[in-house]
Amino acid sequence: MPEQLFQFLVTGITVGSLYALVGLGFAIIYNASDVVNFAQGEFVMLGAMTAIALLSAGLPLPLAAIVATLLTVLVGLLLERFAIEPTVGAPVVTTIIITIGAAIFLRGIALLLWGKDFHPMPAFSGDRPIHLGGATLLPQSLWVMGVTLLLVVLVRLFFNRTLLGKALLACSFNRAAAQLVGINVRVMLRLAYGLSAGLGALAGILIAPITFSSYEAGIMLGLKGFSAAIVGGIGNPMGAVAGGLLLGVLEALGAGFISSGYKDAIAFLFVLMVLFFEPTGLFGHKVADRV
Amino acid sequence: MRRIGFFTFAVGVALLPALFPDNYFVMAVGVSAGLNAILAVGLNLLMGYAGQISLGHAAFFGMGAYTSAILTTRYACPSLIALTAGLIIAGVIAWLLARPILRLRGHYLAMATLGFGVIVHVLMVQATPWTGGPDGLNGIPPLNLLGWSVDSDLRWYAVIMAALLLAIGLSLNLVDSRIGRALRAVRGSEFAAQMLGIDTGRAKTQVFVVSALFAAFAGSLFAHQQSFVSPDSFNLTVSVELVTMVVLGGLASTYGSACGAIALTLLHEGLVVFEDYEMMIHGALLMAVMIFMPQGLFIGLSQGARRLWRLKNKASA
Amino acid sequence: MKDYGWKIILAAALLAITSLAGAVEPIRIGSFLSVTGPASFLGDPELRTLQMVVKDINAKGGVKGRPLELIHYDTGGNAREALSFVKRLIQNDKVDLIIGGTTSGDSLAVIPEVEKAGIPFISLAGAVDIIEPVKKWVFKVAHTDRMAAAKIFEDLRKRGLTKVALITGDGGFDKSGREQLLKLAPEYGITFVADESYGNKDTDMTPQLTKIRSSDAEAIINFGFGQAPAIVTKNMKQLGINLPLYQSHGVASQTFIDLAGAAAEGVRLPAAALVVAEQLPSSDLQKPVLLAYKKQYEAQYGPVSTFGGHAYDGLMIAVAAMERAGDADKAKVRTEIEKTQGFIGTAGVFNMNPTDHMGLNLDAFKMVEVRNGAWKIVE
Numbered sequence: 001m002p003e004q005l006f007q008f009l010v011t012g013i014t015v016g017s018l019y020a021l022v023g024l025g026f027a028i029i030y031n032a033s034d035v036v037n038f039a040q041g042e043f044v045m046l047g048a049m050t051a052i053a054l055l056s057a058g059l060p061l062p063l064a065a066i067v068a069t070l071l072t073v074l075v076g077l078l079l080e081r082f083a084i085e086p087t088v089g090a091p092v093v094t095t096i097i098i099t100i101g102a103a104i105f106l107r108g109i110a111l112l113l114w115g116k117d118f119h120p121m122p123a124f125s126g127d128r129p130i131h132l133g134g135a136t137l138l139p140q141s142l143w144v145m146g147v148t149l150l151l152v153v154l155v156r157l158f159f160n161r162t163l164l165g166k167a168l169l170a171c172s173f174n175r176a177a178a179q180l181v182g183i184n185v186r187v188m189l190r191l192a193y194g195l196s197a198g199l200g201a202l203a204g205i206l207i208a209p210i211t212f213s214s215y216e217a218g219i220m221l222g223l224k225g226f227s228a229a230i231v232g233g234i235g236n237p238m239g240a241v242a243g244g245l246l247l248g249v250l251e252a253l254g255a256g257f258i259s260s261g262y263k264d265a266i267a268f269l270f271v272l273m274v275l276f277f278e279p280t281g282l283f284g285h286k287v288a289d290r291v
Numbered sequence: 292m293r294r295i296g297f298f299t300f301a302v303g304v305a306l307l308p309a310l311f312p313d314n315y316f317v318m319a320v321g322v323s324a325g326l327n328a329i330l331a332v333g334l335n336l337l338m339g340y341a342g343q344i345s346l347g348h349a350a351f352f353g354m355g356a357y358t359s360a361i362l363t364t365r366y367a368c369p370s371l372i373a374l375t376a377g378l379i380i381a382g383v384i385a386w387l388l389a390r391p392i393l394r395l396r397g398h399y400l401a402m403a404t405l406g407f408g409v410i411v412h413v414l415m416v417q418a419t420p421w422t423g424g425p426d427g428l429n430g431i432p433p434l435n436l437l438g439w440s441v442d443s444d445l446r447w448y449a450v451i452m453a454a455l456l457l458a459i460g461l462s463l464n465l466v467d468s469r470i471g472r473a474l475r476a477v478r479g480s481e482f483a484a485q486m487l488g489i490d491t492g493r494a495k496t497q498v499f500v501v502s503a504l505f506a507a508f509a510g511s512l513f514a515h516q517q518s519f520v521s522p523d524s525f526n527l528t529v530s531v532e533l534v535t536m537v538v539l540g541g542l543a544s545t546y547g548s549a550c551g552a553i554a555l556t557l558l559h560e561g562l563v564v565f566e567d568y569e570m571m572i573h574g575a576l577l578m579a580v581m582i583f584m585p586q587g588l589f590i591g592l593s594q595g596a597r598r599l600w601r602l603k604n605k606a607s608a
Numbered sequence: 609m610k611d612y613g614w615k616i617i618l619a620a621a622l623l624a625i626t627s628l629a630g631a632v633e634p635i636r637i638g639s640f641l642s643v644t645g646p647a648s649f650l651g652d653p654e655l656r657t658l659q660m661v662v663k664d665i666n667a668k669g670g671v672k673g674r675p676l677e678l679i680h681y682d683t684g685g686n687a688r689e690a691l692s693f694v695k696r697l698i699q700n701d702k703v704d705l706i707i708g709g710t711t712s713g714d715s716l717a718v719i720p721e722v723e724k725a726g727i728p729f730i731s732l733a734g735a736v737d738i739i740e741p742v743k744k745w746v747f748k749v750a751h752t753d754r755m756a757a758a759k760i761f762e763d764l765r766k767r768g769l770t771k772v773a774l775i776t777g778d779g780g781f782d783k784s785g786r787e788q789l790l791k792l793a794p795e796y797g798i799t800f801v802a803d804e805s806y807g808n809k810d811t812d813m814t815p816q817l818t819k820i821r822s823s824d825a826e827a828i829i830n831f832g833f834g835q836a837p838a839i840v841t842k843n844m845k846q847l848g849i850n851l852p853l854y855q856s857h858g859v860a861s862q863t864f865i866d867l868a869g870a871a872a873e874g875v876r877l878p879a880a881a882l883v884v885a886e887q888l889p890s891s892d893l894q895k896p897v898l899l900a901y902k903k904q905y906e907a908q909y910g911p912v913s914t915f916g917g918h919a920y921d922g923l924m925i926a927v928a929a930m931e932r933a934g935d936a937d938k939a940k941v942r943t944e945i946e947k948t949q950g951f952i953g954t955a956g957v958f959n960m961n962p963t964d965h966m967g968l969n970l971d972a973f974k975m976v977e978v979r980n981g982a983w984k985i986v987e
Contacts, residue, residue, distance in 0.1 A: 105574025315700035
């Protein structure tokens, strides 16, 4: 039994790290614009698919990963410039529908570029499982956890220690005030989309060796990342990370101990319970109503 | 003015099958668009007027559909009684859910409704003995309205359009009622509304239940019209599509949401011939409409028409 | 210069008139497949096959001198869409025959409509319910999941394994397969010691497999299609579970081996002969048909899958029936399809009759195993 529990935890943390990375992307864009970007999952898919395409074109893995991430960042910037920026000031739901449109559009492009098949990607350091106190995990899981940890630390440092990061954070508290103190809100918006796209792409590249990728792979991850960001309290990047890990572990435990068929229902029931008792998520700041 | 709009719409809907008899795009697509429009009009009450987002509306749609499907196929229950049962179930669940869920704001509410929708969908897929699992339930008998069996495309067109007109009429009346005014106050500022002595919780609960009833009603009709139900018709994608219809048509406008529903249904039918390019074009169009008409199609197009009209007048003057 | 323009217009007009006069009404074949969505694994090769074969037939002069016209809509695996597009095919496109319904859900949803309209419908999906009880206008050419279950159980019996763990996805194909497995198990003396499920888009199935590991299962059956069975296969290897693994015919293609990589070694599954065409003895009746289809398909699109083969079988059965009927009259074609005897297709030899609208027997399935990254027959 404890052996099983340990295995479930290992699985949960691997999957949870991934949700955390996607959730982090949601939180960053939300911070800059109050918008939930429903194309976040598509950034994940684009990163993975581009990396796979570059690998099969003969690029070495590190180079393929970097180029794929940069290309996805470019897509994020283009999305911001041509679809989000023109509608600054429009109702938030309008912007959300635009991101839904963008998600469908990006999926459509991926479908045309790479077809409908699932594509495998070789693991970074082989497929030989590592035994760890009765549980086994793949080297790729370590990659996922390690890189997630690194990125989370970097994002945290960025927000807490750099002027740019603080400026971005300021936008989330009060956009008008941020503008008044000389922060260029537009630039911040671009920064947020670029950063989110990059994080998404990295998440995609990390997970592709475990789960493969296809043009539709972003839908599920987007949904889970969104849930992670909300449970943690949207707008709080570290909350999103905690939310993601929690969700991943919960799914694994639900599937292992209760019922694998109902595990998604169990996870979402938990999310509902959290929200009923903590209406702004576990680590969200309470916002006073402006009249 | 409002009466004229309603009357024109009704006449137009009635004339279509006479002008294009046995036309697939009127009879079959029309029915599908009509059902979507009922859903959108209902959801707009919640989203447009009360300002509360729901990403789980397909769940109520599904409850109506599955209640009708299960009762009529397993227990040979008359279709009208099954429909009523569907309304009661969806209404009661919406009422129970409303208080805790509507305390949430904005994206938290979106998340909670989304979670609710996912849970209901998982039940549809997993509770196979009841719901038939992923392949759903087949062989649902035609709708029977006091001896009149709705079993042809023309009859379905008539029934769905009558239901749509009923939904639009109800929605217009509701918006003008005391509840409607309370709701608009809630959308403006819930805090301010409370200060004015409006029981905002009660107003929101009422509209949530009404909106769920619209969806369950459409669901029952849908089950009989299709003669089968399966979980794909009630998943998250459908919920997101419904929100898209409401926003695309124009929030806080009954006709707007109906327009959005009809436009999106037609768009899909039209784009399917592009095969692999469909998805890309669909996404691009959705973005373009929202970028250039952030207030939605209904307002966007009517403003455009007005502008054209003015230009023409200027030119002739 | 002016004269020249006139001449072109005149020539074009003449050409249009003559071609109009000489044009024969094409035979319209309607199709609705799940080319996108979770079942695109199946629907995509089906559509390619239909397009390829229709082109081929037209190049050879069509059927009874009339060309075939293929009208296709993608359902995305959504039964609601399937029904709507079948209505469109019947009412708007006025097709003479329908081939399609990649998934069982899509196929089952449209049956009332095709029965009402009285149009021959050849389904490409697996569920037994499509043709049992027999429906007048509905036929099917894919193996049933019951046959797959029986084939797996036969192999288990040969190996003397009785305690089995089951793991299936949450799609229609998975659930229907699971049902048949559970129903058929007692006949073969098989007991299920675990019955786990996963979501078809899940990224990790180790919790379910960890539970199976602690049961006393002697073999594992995974019924599903798409990427999930490949993840199950890899997760098993990761957890160090060395039990025999049986997959379903849903993953009988090279793609599965590519996705699962080294973990796929030793996986067994029941599959149509198409994936092992080259290994068949030359006395095998199917061999020439299989090799011809495989060669043609792979020249254009890459590795064949048995699902594309189903589309080939369906279309060729329909064409043969039209040839016999003399035209595309719906009632006559239906009667002729029902009389299909000894038709050699990719899925097996079809012998239909008024009580059997599929006409395949268990011999149509071969038990195959992955060895050195390729499918090998085990008998």
